[in-house]
Amino acid sequence: xxxxxxxxxxxxxxxxxxxxxxxxxxxxxxxxxxxxxxxxxxxxxxxxxxxxxxxxxxxxxxxxxxxxxxxxxxxxxxxxxxxxxxxxxxxxxxxxxxxxxxxxxxxxxxxxxxxxxxxxxxxxxxxxxxxxxxxxxxxxxxxxxxxxxxxxxxxxxxxxxxxxxxxxxxxxxxxxxxxxxxxxxxxxxxxxxxxxxxxxxxxxxxxxxxxxxxxxxxxxxxxxxxxxxxxxxxxxxxxxxxxxxxxxxxxxxxxxxxxxxxxxxxxxxxxxxxxxxxxxxxxxxxxxxxxx
Amino acid sequence: xxxxxxxxxxxxxxxxxxxxxxxxxxxxxxxxxxxxxxxxxxxxxxxxxxxxxxxxxxxxxxxxxxxxxxxxxxxxxxxxxxxxxxxxxxxxxxxxxxxxxxxxxxxxxxxxxxxxxxxxxxxxxxxxxxxxxxxxxxxxxxxxxxxxxxxxxxxxxxxxxxxxxxxxxxxxxxxxxxxxxxxxxxxxxxxxxxxxxxxxxxxxxxxxxxxxxxxxxxxxxxxxxxxxxxxxxxxxxxxxxxxxxxxxxxxxxxxxxxxxxxxxxxxxxxxxxxxxxxxxxxxxxxxxxxxxxxxxxxxxxxxxxxxxxxxxxxxxxxxxxxxxxx
Amino acid sequence: xxxxxxxxxxxxxxxxxxxxxxxxxxxxxxxxxxxxxxxxxxxxxxxxxxxxxxxxxxxxxxxxxxxxxxxxxxxxxxxxxxxxxxxxxxxxxxxxxxxxxxxxxxxxxxxxxxxxxxxxxxxxxxxxxxxxxxxxxxxxxxxxxxxxxxxxxxxxxxxxxxxxxxxxxxxxxxxxxxxxxxxxxxxxxxxxxxxxxxxxxxxxxxxxxxxxxxxxxxxxxxxxxxxxxxxxxxxxxxxxxxx
Numbered sequence: 001x002x003x004x005x006x007x008x009x010x011x012x013x014x015x016x017x018x019x020x021x022x023x024x025x026x027x028x029x030x031x032x033x034x035x036x037x038x039x040x041x042x043x044x045x046x047x048x049x050x051x052x053x054x055x056x057x058x059x060x061x062x063x064x065x066x067x068x069x070x071x072x073x074x075x076x077x078x079x080x081x082x083x084x085x086x087x088x089x090x091x092x093x094x095x096x097x098x099x100x101x102x103x104x105x106x107x108x109x110x111x112x113x114x115x116x117x118x119x120x121x122x123x124x125x126x127x128x129x130x131x132x133x134x135x136x137x138x139x140x141x142x143x144x145x146x147x148x149x150x151x152x153x154x155x156x157x158x159x160x161x162x163x164x165x166x167x168x169x170x171x172x173x174x175x176x177x178x179x180x181x182x183x184x185x186x187x188x189x190x191x192x193x194x195x196x197x198x199x200x201x202x203x204x205x206x207x208x209x210x211x212x213x214x215x216x217x218x219x220x221x222x223x224x225x226x227x228x229x230x231x232x233x234x235x236x237x238x239x240x241x242x243x244x245x246x247x248x249x250x251x252x253x254x255x256x257x258x259x260x261x262x263x264x265x266x267x268x269x270x271x272x273x274x275x276x277x278x279x280x281x282x283x284x285x286x287x288x289x290x291x292x
Numbered sequence: 293x294x295x296x297x298x299x300x301x302x303x304x305x306x307x308x309x310x311x312x313x314x315x316x317x318x319x320x321x322x323x324x325x326x327x328x329x330x331x332x333x334x335x336x337x338x339x340x341x342x343x344x345x346x347x348x349x350x351x352x353x354x355x356x357x358x359x360x361x362x363x364x365x366x367x368x369x370x371x372x373x374x375x376x377x378x379x380x381x382x383x384x385x386x387x388x389x390x391x392x393x394x395x396x397x398x399x400x401x402x403x404x405x406x407x408x409x410x411x412x413x414x415x416x417x418x419x420x421x422x423x424x425x426x427x428x429x430x431x432x433x434x435x436x437x438x439x440x441x442x443x444x445x446x447x448x449x450x451x452x453x454x455x456x457x458x459x460x461x462x463x464x465x466x467x468x469x470x471x472x473x474x475x476x477x478x479x480x481x482x483x484x485x486x487x488x489x490x491x492x493x494x495x496x497x498x499x500x501x502x503x504x505x506x507x508x509x510x511x512x513x514x515x516x517x518x519x520x521x522x523x524x525x526x527x528x529x530x531x532x533x534x535x536x537x538x539x540x541x542x543x544x545x546x547x548x549x550x551x552x553x554x555x556x557x558x559x560x561x562x563x564x565x566x567x568x569x570x571x572x573x574x575x576x577x578x579x580x581x582x583x584x585x586x587x588x589x590x591x592x593x594x595x596x597x598x599x600x601x602x603x604x605x606x607x608x609x610x611x612x613x614x615x616x617x618x
Numbered sequence: 619x620x621x622x623x624x625x626x627x628x629x630x631x632x633x634x635x636x637x638x639x640x641x642x643x644x645x646x647x648x649x650x651x652x653x654x655x656x657x658x659x660x661x662x663x664x665x666x667x668x669x670x671x672x673x674x675x676x677x678x679x680x681x682x683x684x685x686x687x688x689x690x691x692x693x694x695x696x697x698x699x700x701x702x703x704x705x706x707x708x709x710x711x712x713x714x715x716x717x718x719x720x721x722x723x724x725x726x727x728x729x730x731x732x733x734x735x736x737x738x739x740x741x742x743x744x745x746x747x748x749x750x751x752x753x754x755x756x757x758x759x760x761x762x763x764x765x766x767x768x769x770x771x772x773x774x775x776x777x778x779x780x781x782x783x784x785x786x787x788x789x790x791x792x793x794x795x796x797x798x799x800x801x802x803x804x805x806x807x808x809x810x811x812x813x814x815x816x817x818x819x820x821x822x823x824x825x826x827x828x829x830x831x832x833x834x835x836x837x838x839x840x841x842x843x844x845x846x847x848x849x850x851x852x853x854x855x856x857x858x859x860x861x
Contacts, residue, residue: 037408085595092602094711095554097354097407099602102550105543106594109587116584221584225539229415236412271423274416281409282401297733480727487709487720494707497669499695499724499772555711 008141009258015147017254022154022209023227024234025161025246026078026202032241033178033198036086036100040108042228044203047111048074048210049219050119056126056214063129064149067211071204078203079196081107086199087192108224115221124219131215150212157208158247165243174198178241230270233277239287248289252276301478304557308474311561312467319456326576328455332527334568335462336520341548341560342469343516348546349555350473350482351509352489353403356542357414360421361391361514363537365521367425370437370531373448375430380449384522388515395514396507403506418542425533436532439525449526458527465523466561469516473557476512485509489555517545551597553604562605620683622647622807623668623776628677630663630831637663638674639831645776650798650808652822652839654815656852660831661811662704665780668809669701670694682775696724700774702765704781704811708753715740715749717764721771736771743767743797759790766797770806777801779810783817795821815852819843827851 027041038044048070055066085103092099134145165171177194217223234253238245253273260272280288315335319328340362348354368390369383378386402413426434444451451457476482484505487495492502525531552563570593574586601607621644630638637660645651653661667674670691678687686694695701700721709717718736719729726732740746743763748756756764762782769777783794798821802808812818819825819839826836829851835842842848 031408085599088599092599094603095550096602098550098554099598101354101411102547102598103595106591106596106598109591109594111591113584113587113589113591116587121584229419229539232408232412233416236409240408265427268423268427271420274420277416278401278413281405281413285405285409287409478729480723480729483716483720483723486712486716490709490711491707493671494703494709494768495720496691497695497701497703498721498768499692500720501690501692 004140006262009262010255011141011143012147013254013256013258014251015143015151015254016257017251018151018154019147019209019212019250020230020234020253021247021250022150022157022212023206024231024238024250025158025243026205027231028235028238028241028243028246029161029205030199030202031235032243033174034090034195035241036090037104037232037240038086038202039101039105039228040081040111041206041231042224042226043108043111043115044074044078044206044224045210045213045227046115046219046221046224047077048207049214049217049223050115050124051207052211052214053124053126053219056129057124063126063211063215064131067153067208070211071207074207074210075200075204079200081203082196082199083192087195112221112224119221121221125217126214126219129215144216146212146216150209153208153212154250157205158243161205161243170194170197230273233273236287237277237280239289242287242289245287245289249287252288301474304474308467308470312463315463316460319459325455328459330569330572332455332459332462333572334564335459335466336523336527337544337548337568338561338564339462339466339469340517340520340545341552341564342466342473343513343520344545345549345554345556345560346473346476346485346516347506347509347513349549349559350477350489351485351506352555353506353509354411355414355513356411356539356546357416357418358513358517358545359537359539359541360418361395361517362521362524362541362545363418363421363425363533364391364394365518365523366525366531366536367431367437367521368518369522370439370525371431374437374439379447380522380526384519387518387522391514391518392511395510399507399510403503403510415539415542418537419539422533422537425537432532434533436530436535439529439531441529450529458523461523462527465520470557470561472512472516477557481505481508486555547594549604551594551605553606556604556606558609559604559606562609566605620680621645622682623809624680625664625668626678626680628664628667628674628679630660630667630672631675636831638667641677641828641831641833643826643833643836645807645809647807648802648805649824650802650810650822652818652825653809653811653828654813654818654825654842655828655834657813658830659828659851661813661828662780663831664828665701665778665811669699669778695772695774698773698775699778700769700772700776701778702762702769702780702782706758706761706765708756708761708764710754711752713750713752714745714756714764717753718768718771721768724772739767739771742800743770744793759786759794762786762794763797766801770801774806776807776809779808781811781813783810784813791817815843 023045027038030036030038051070051073052063052066055061055069056063085107089099089103131146131149135142136145136148165175173189173194177189177191230253234249235246237252238249256272256276257269261269264271318331322328344355344358365387368387369380372378372383372386373380398417402410405413425431431437441450441452442448444453484500487500488502488505496502521536524536548563548567549560551567552561553559571590574589578585597605623645625641625643628638628641641664653664655661666672668679670689673688678685680686681697681699686697709720715736718739719732722732722735737746737749740749743766745760745763745767748760753764766782783791786794798808810818822839824836825839825842827834827842827848834851835845835847
């Protein structure tokens with residue numbers, strides 16, 4: 001193992017990590033807002049990837065262009081999921097935690113079924129795109145362009161999210177609602193509207209991630225499941241509800257995965273991520289940046 | 293009032309016995325192998341979900357990684373039998389004990405975690421075990437273990453000609469899991485568990501050792517789950533990591549209890565009786581060629597039941613609605 | 619004779635904040651002692667230290683002549699410290715009787731015995747009629763009673779009551795006062811935190827006033843209410859003083 005291969009894999013780990021952060025941040029946002037974990041998060045990613053694929057296959061829209069469209073579509077989808085399902089789940093009088101887990105989990109199963117029914121279980125891929133298949137060389141390190149673009153989109157999204165939460169009225173309403181949902185009702189903020197928009201925003205972010213990932217991953221009905229667990233670990237590692245934590249968590253997960261792949265056989269690369277998660281929460285039961 | 297309570301406990305026992313007798317007679321009339329297969333699975337999931345319910349329902353520590361214990365039960369039995377010629381009956385006991393020990397060893401660090409951090413830890417640990425088994429050559433790695441079938445015998449617990457022995461064993465298993473729950477429900481442990489679930493701080497102030505309560509629940513729950521896994525290995529006579537340790541198994545174990553009524557005596561049985569036949573039937577009749585309709589039906593059902601009856605379906609059957617909630 | 623409860627030079631710091639500094643108090647067998655003081659005086663912290671929720675930064679806590687400083691809450695309960703919580707912590711999905719049975723299981727593991735004991739305590743606390751109701755369905759004053767009943771079922775030597783009388787209607791508060799008196803008659807020692815002086819003063823044998831984490835003064839209720847130090851500590855907290 002040379003220094004070069006180590007740097008090479010750490011660099012790609014970092015890029016992948018930023019993308020993991022982007023996948024996870026929507027989950028963190030929703031959790032921070034209303035203490036709900038969306039167990040269909042992976043399926044949100046899956047439909048975003050399919051949407052990108054079909055825009056490409058039927059209308060020849062490049063994923064880079066369709067990303068905003070997909071994000072907008074996912075925004076609507078997220079808001080609708082909140083209004084139709086989650087709104088009722090959080091009202092449950094008994095077993096509130098369970099109801100949240102299993103109502104969103106049931107949704108995940110339905111979404112997988114729908115994907116199988118309409119799109120068949122076949123593996124799809126965006127065969128050629130502006131980004132796909134290219135690499136750039138930076139000082140002797142080769143970086144795949146799709147991942148590089150994904151990382152840049154992720155950074156841009158995080159910067160945008162930061163300004164959005166801190167500088168806009170809606171961002172402030174979001175913050176206020178997450179701090180005290182009861183009190184905001186008194187000052188005339190409609191809690192349901194904020195929650196629906198929060199779900200929309202969370203879904204839009206994972207939509208963005210899905211559009212980028214469609215350029216370099218196979219697309220099939222179960223694709224979300226493998227990324228969902230990574231997203232949960234990412235969010236928990238950073239500390240549930242912390243948007244910054246998801247960003248940092250993503251980078252850690254990406255680097256740990258790359259490092260594990262250097263040491264252990266490729267089939268065991270996720271073991272490193274899982275082990276680091278356990279190590280972190282055993283020492284800090286609220287994750288790295290969690291305060292709740 | 294004390295008399296009411298004792299009466300209710302006795303009535304639960306009588307109803308359970310009646311169910312068991314009726315269930316035992318069913319195969320006399322139902323000869324169809326396909327249907328018998330569904331009945332075996334239903335009983336197995338009733339037993340598994342009842343075991344899961346002890347840790348997650350009564351004690352409130354939601355585990356979505358019980359496939360770990362199921363898999364350990366299956367693998368212990370299969371490995372001991374194929375590599376060392378140890379009879380499955382001992383494998384069953386051994387798998388149960390190993391699982392209980394592992395559950396306690398894992399519980400030691402994990403029970404400090406709360407809420408989602410705990411749930412994700414359970415998923416992640418089962419996933420690590422899955423990956424390790426997929427790479428463990430002695431245990432057949434990803435290909436798993438084919439248990440050689442010799443001749444029908446209770447000694448080796450193998451039956452090729454008829455499903456009935458499996459059916460009766462699964463019935464006994466479900467009955468044992470139910471009885472254990474019934475017995476623990478009105479014991480110090482049962483009360484400790486429910487107190488820990490509702491409010492650990494208050495429990496601690498009343499002399500409940502919260503940590504020990506969780507450890508006890510984990511051990512019992514893991515033991516019973518592993519016995520179910522051992523049974524499954526013998527029943528299908530072929531196991532591989534994905535088919536006994538996959539995440540979907542953890543969910544399949546939890547679902548009957550959640551839909552039937554989590555933390556209740558009858559919830560898991562009721563949930564399994566409704567859910568498992570439904571899953572199998574949708575899969576066979578409308579799920580053909582991977583069209584996914586079975587998933588749509590199944591998923592919709594989960595969403596609707598969890599939204600409409602958060603306390604579980606037992607609420608529909610119980611005249612004492614209030615008690616069903618607990 | 620050793621006092622039932624003694625704290626010796628107890629300190630508790632949270633980061634830079636000092637919640638209790640050098641608190642030494644003692645409670646004798648059979649007494650009803652009031653622990654009072656303005657908001658932020660460190661009453662609740664001291665309570666939690668005695669109950670074993672957390673160990674003190676410095677100092678020691680003695681029960682019946684034994685050092686219990688390092689014992690966890692559950693074990694202190696088994697040794698005879700029962701408590702209630704300021705913000706009630708009922709087992710919401712369990713029935714009232716089941717709530718009390720959890721407490722009764724400290725003394726016996728025979729279920730029949732625990733159930734009998736729990737009914738007895740419920741009758742004592744005036745909740746027998748609500749035995750089979752879910753705790754979540756009780757009204758606030760009943761929940762307070764349930765907290766007391768649950769703690770009594772553990773057969774404590776010392777009962778710690780954390781603001782059990784605050785926020786009740788005058789009639790409910792009067793019933794509460796009677797309950798505390800009856801508890802003492804059964805031989806249980808009571809240490810109670812109250813914020814509002816007028817409720818507790820007629821009830822307690824002795825009062826300890828905490829201010830800014832220290833013991834300000836202790837003595838008979840009649841002396842305490844006239845003590846200028848106490849009055850100035852409570853100044854700006856007129857509601858609590860309104861006697």
